[in-house]
Amino acid sequence: MFFSWFKQRSRDRIKSQPFSSDWRTFVETHLWQYPALTPAEQEKLQHSIAILVAEKNWEGCNGVQVDELHKVAIAAQVGLMTLGLGEEYFDNVMSVLIYPSAYRATSPVASAGGVVIESQSDRLGEAWYRGPVVLSLPDVLEGARSPNHARNLVVHEFAHQLDMLNGRSADGIPPMNSDEQAQSWIHNFQRAYQRQVQDCQSGHRPLVDCYGATNEAEFFAVLTEAFFQAPKHLAAADHDLFMSLQSYYQQDPLRWTH
Numbered sequence: 001m002f003f004s005w006f007k008q009r010s011r012d013r014i015k016s017q018p019f020s021s022d023w024r025t026f027v028e029t030h031l032w033q034y035p036a037l038t039p040a041e042q043e044k045l046q047h048s049i050a051i052l053v054a055e056k057n058w059e060g061c062n063g064v065q066v067d068e069l070h071k072v073a074i075a076a077q078v079g080l081m082t083l084g085l086g087e088e089y090f091d092n093v094m095s096v097l098i099y100p101s102a103y104r105a106t107s108p109v110a111s112a113g114g115v116v117i118e119s120q121s122d123r124l125g126e127a128w129y130r131g132p133v134v135l136s137l138p139d140v141l142e143g144a145r146s147p148n149h150a151r152n153l154v155v156h157e158f159a160h161q162l163d164m165l166n167g168r169s170a171d172g173i174p175p176m177n178s179d180e181q182a183q184s185w186i187h188n189f190q191r192a193y194q195r196q197v198q199d200c201q202s203g204h205r206p207l208v209d210c211y212g213a214t215n216e217a218e219f220f221a222v223l224t225e226a227f228f229q230a231p232k233h234l235a236a237a238d239h240d241l242f243m244s245l246q247s248y249y250q251q252d253p254l255r256w257t258h
C-alpha cells in the first residue's frame with residue numbers, strides 16, 4: 001500500500017514538471033503519429049514518456065551508449081500504444097536492454113526425443129515475463145519514423161508484455177474489460193489467425209507478415225504493429241478484426257492518416 005502511494009506520488013511529481021523542449025522537438029520530428037494527436041493526447045504521451053524514462057533501467061549492450069533521446073524514442077512508441085489504456089507504465093518491465101544491431105541469443109529447444117538442447121539464433125528483440133525487453137537500436141529508430149510501414153520492433157515487443165499481463169505465457173489474448181469484449185476478441189482473432197496460417201502455408205498474400213503465423217502470441221504482436229503503423233491496410237483487409245483491436249486499445253489510428 002505504501003509502495004503504491006509512493007509510486008503514484010512520484011509519478012504525479014514527474015507529470016508536474018515541464019516537458020523538455022529538446023524531447024518535444026525530437027518526438028515531433030521522429031514519431032510520425034504525434035502531429036495528429038489531440039492536445040490532450042500529446043500531453044498524456046509526454047507524461048508517459050517522462051515516467052518511462054525515469055522509472056526504467058536503461059542498459060546499453062555490446063558498446064551501445066544509451067543517451068536520453070534513445071530512451072525518449074522508445075518511451076514515445078510505448079506511450080503511444082497505451083494512450084487509451086489508462087495509466088499503463090509496464091511495472092513488470094524493470095529494464096530495457098539496447099543492442100547496436102541484431103544479436104545472438106541462446107534458448108532451450110526440445111528435440112524430437114524430448115532432450116532439451118540449447119539453440120542460438122539472431123534476434124532483433126525479445127520480451128520476457130517480469131523481465132527485460134531487449135531491442136536493436138537501429139530498428140527502434142526506424143519504427144518510430146516510418147509511416148505506413150507495418151513493422152515496429154518496440155510496439156511488437158511491448159505488445160508481448162501487454163499479452164503477458166494476465167499470465168506467464170503470451171497467448172494472443174491480453175486482459176479484456178468484459179466477457180463480451182473477450183468473446184468478440186477470441187472469435188475475430190482465432191478466425192483471422194487460422195486464415196493467416198493457411199495463407200502463409202499456401203503462398204497466398206497474408207493479412208500481415210508471415211512471422212505472425214508462428215503462433216497466437218506472435219500474431220497478436222504483429223497485428224499490433226499493423227494496427228499502429230498501417231491502420232488503413234489492416235482496416236480494409238479485416239474490418240471486424242480491426243474493430244476488435246480498436247476496442248482493446250481504445251484508439252482509432254485511422255484518424256492519424258487523414
